[in-house]
Amino acid sequence: MPELPEVETIKRTLAPHLQGRTIAGVEVHHPGVIAIPDADSFARILAGKRITGLERRGKYLLFNLDDDYGLAAHLRMTGRLVLAASVDPLPPHTHIVWYLPGDLTLRWVDSRRFGRLYLARKDEVVFKTGLKELGPEPLDPAFNSATLAAICAGRRRPVKQVLLDQRLLAGIGNIYADEILFVAGLDPRRPAASLNQEEVACLRGAIQAVLEQGIANHGTSIRDYVDGSGRQGSNQDHLQVYSRTGRPCPRCSQILVRVRLGGRSTHFCPRCQV
Helix, strand or coil, rough: CHHHHHHHHHHHHHHHHHCCCCEEEEECCCCHHHHEEEEEHHHHHHHEEEEEEEEEEEHHHHHHCCCCCEEEEECCCCCCEEEEEEECCCCEEEEEEEEEECCCCEEEEEECCCCCCEEEEEHHHHHHCHHHHHCCCCCCCCCHHHHHHHHHHCCEEHHHHHHCCCCCCCCCCCHHHHHHHHCCCCCCCCEEHHHHHHHHHHHHHHHHHHHHHHCCCCCCCCCCCCCCCCCCCCCHHHCCCCCCCHHHHHHHCCEEEEECCCCCCEECCCCCCC
């Protein structure tokens, strides 16, 4: 699933090409990917709307439209939003096509059809999606050690599960949680409440450093992810523990292990992470 760095990268690659453009028309090839409204209303409302800006909140990509409308996109497991010339053939599993000036299209491609689109008035979009339930943004300047300490306080759940809980902290998924905890030197199974002040500060620094590295590397492409121009990221070449089970730890050479934690594969160093 695209996580914060991937969605941020998609936003940054799409924004220069979409901001200020007016949607000429919309084709819906598979209405099941539209959560709200119905497919006919979706196409009718979007036709003629101008895209005034793009934002990201957690793992959601948000299109600001004129007439006080908003379009929220959640890519889930295999969703892609890719720009292409209108003459380019549609790839398999293309479910929505937006037509834009200059013979440009934006395609929603999703092999598993888990991704969802939400179109409504801006205030409605917040309530129709999970946006209103999201925790703080980890790259927000206001996100500090005190904020993270409050999130961890009293929680006996493993710290990795706390990082993955979107209601507590927005945008972190399985890949980046493993990398963050390795950089912080923390065992993912540790109860979040057991972290002391120094460990919380270290964890906050690791969260921001790992996410910023992911953005700088244009995201992690392991299976399906590409940016808004259809290009893969390179952050997979910089992963230190995720999906490296059985390999030596890059820090101490201990063999990396994998366990199941909250139903998710979790990769870590049993020596470095305490």
